Amino acid sequence: METIDTASICKALGDANRLKIVQTLSGCEKCACVILEALNISQPTLSHHMKILRDCGLVNVRKAGKWCYYSLNCDTLRAFQQFIAALDCRPVESECSGPACG
Template sequence: MELNYDDNAKIFKALSDSSRLKIIDILSCGEKCACDILEFFDFTQPTLSHHMKVLSDCGLVEVRKEGLWNHYSLNINNCNKLTLFMMNLITETKDCICKDKSKCTCKSI
């Protein structure tokens, strides 16, 4: 498996905000309306919209519009890809990025 560092770095950047991590946790329970997500925070709807745009732009969250409200859910496929990327990144494998195993600093966990 080839690791795509650039794309995943964008996702990790999106997740480097504690509010966005909390939003991911909230959405792990299932689809939520923006109004329901707002109940967990002490910020405005435009701030929530910004966070949701960041999460949807990196592919972790999907948006469904219904009337005046947006409904958000996790893109499970992309979340699973991110999990696999992280597992491959921190686990020594036969496809280790190091070419000379005698000089490899990879550690098994």
């Protein structure tokens, strides 16, 4: 499994615009202009969000001339999915018997 910075990914995904960017990139590469239209934000704001998503490894960028094309980094995304899937959310009986545990 690829080593990922889980905290950085969670922080990156903690912003509604970045979540929408990731959803927009699901399934295919997109030009920055398409992402801008989908989010209705300024180009500098998009650049800021894309830098954060690239820095945590969730997004790849491909430059073609003056255009930037973004896609999800599937290796990082799969590693993050595995991290989430490994969390145990079953109810657990408390072993605590102190007065604060009820």
